[in-house]
Amino acid sequence: MSKVAVLGAGSWGTALSIVLADNGHSVRLWTYRKEQAEAINATYRNEKYLDADIPEQIKACHELKQAVDDVSAIVMVVPTKAIRDVCKELNNTLTHRPTIIHATKGIEPGSLKRISQVIGEELARYDSEDIVVLSGPSHAEEVGKRLPTTVTVSSLNTQHAAYAQDLFINESFRVYTSDDMIGLELGGALKNIIALGAGISDGLGYGDNAKAALITRGLAEIARLGVSLGANPLTFLGLPGVGDLIVTCTSHHSRNWRAGNLLGRGQKLDEVLDQMGMVVEGVRTTQAAYQFAREQQIEMPITEGLYTILFEDKQPGDVVEQLMNRNKREEMNDISAFSSDSRPQ
Template identity: 80%
Template sequence: MTKIAVLGAGSWGTALSIVLADNGHDVRLWTHRQEQADTINQKHKNEKYLDATIPEQVKAFYRLDKAIEDVSAVLIVVPAKAIRDVSMELDKVLKDPAVIIHATKGIEPESLRRVSQLIGEEMTGYDYEDVVVLSGPSHAEEVGKRQPTTVTVSSINSQNAAFAQDLFINESFRVYTSNDMVGIELGGALKNIIALGAGISDGLGYGDNAKAALITRGLAEITRLGASLGASPLTFLGLPGVGDLIVTCTSPHSRNWRAGNLLGKGQKLDEVLEQMGMVVEGVRTTKAAYQFAKEQQIEMPITEGLYQVLFNDEKPKDIVEQLMNRNKRDEMDDIASFIRTSLPE
């Protein structure tokens, strides 16, 4: 039995706590709200975020210093915008060495830093190379019901990756390992942009043809940006790439799809975010990817179009028309480029 602190009692943190408890671990689920912690401990429910019964092995805490006492691992599952603050607070109270794992899908807009890099920058004695990332096609709602799910863990530190794999893997939660930490993190973050677009497409009343094109061309954009930052293009053909794209672009479980769907139906971004009541990571990630693509002259027309919808109040239908009327080109040009960047030297 391993003692693990899970930082973040939203839907995903709660679902992963259930996985860890099913594996016999001592799970300590942290929230900054005492009322939420009391409800979890008394009722074994976290109904605002997840419709599932929480095992008794999961104990909730609202004091961070108590949650991380004597733990062997810390799983960070807070929104990307809170990563720096939570990492700084964790650094103050974590006295003994522990393996740091994160399951947050996002990047920092100003710097385009990945979550592992943010943790490494804010925690004394923890390099980002030792952080483990967990990512893949995984709706919290289905994980909480113990439906079959497959994800990937990755770290430059292979021992830490293997440790995380052993922590999580069970008969309903299969875990692969990968050595491409850059690709795993970027795939999990960038797919949220395309999921927003898929939701907009559905909100506009378009059909499967449009969504298939969006997902396929979106994968090309993700691969171009990821490769420019050192990821292997082949990673995006795996679970954190194609897999996560499919699940996030096609399901109402996805917050990003739901937000895009409301935008496609004519609502404004502020209205959508207020109605959602939870963080929509794709909005922040769209800004980050758009800024970086402009600086590095990387072609990302879908991302650029979404940026105009989100931040410049452009009409979604007008952006679709612009995308459909771009200059003619040969699709094999992109495929040939993809193959060239995928092959070893």
């Protein structure tokens, strides 16, 4: 069995550590907070982030060198904004070349880079082609309880993808492989925007009809942008697209849905983020996608509307009214991104 370092002791990092431990691997769960590491090792719980018992094969540590020494794989689950800093620290720490797997769902504002691109840019001995991404419909709360979950891994290095599949797959955590790394990363990141919108819709009391429309039209936006950047349109009809959208837009487990719900109920963004106490990736991703859409000249009215709510202090009800009163359209033309002919050549 393998020695694996999981960097990031939030809910998702803890849940993935449990999967790895269940498969017999020795896991080092890294957090930069010494008191958190000590509490996990003393109680076998990570109370703030996940309601689950932590197996004995998982040892928490706060020193990065201790976490990554002699491991065969590193699973990065830190927030998007911390990826570069952690990679720079790894450059000063790593003395060997383990497989890098990331499970962070975001896009870096400003640079507009996917997480694999950021890692490949910052880690001195790696290219983005070496990195594996893990994504799909997967609430940490359910993974921690061993409830049936299915995800996808992808890498331009097919051997690395197969290794990651073998590392994680078990009877409650099924893992597929895909050759569409771009689609996998974009689907996982962009769905958080639509989940914010779904939470706002619920917070406004708009009901299931509105949310169904939001999810469907949101999927069209994700596909339009994804295809323009080289993704396979069919990826967005699979686990990283429709699957992740459903689970994130319809569940109280989703922190993006919860944040949107509070916004829909009238709270301001700063108040919401303070109340959440955890990273809400959809906020930064909305900023990045809005910039992407303008640069690529891709029509993304839901994303643009959410951007005005988050960063221009527009009222959610006014934005919904604006979306409902857009010019008449023909639906099939609007979802042409799913055509096999639409992928850039």
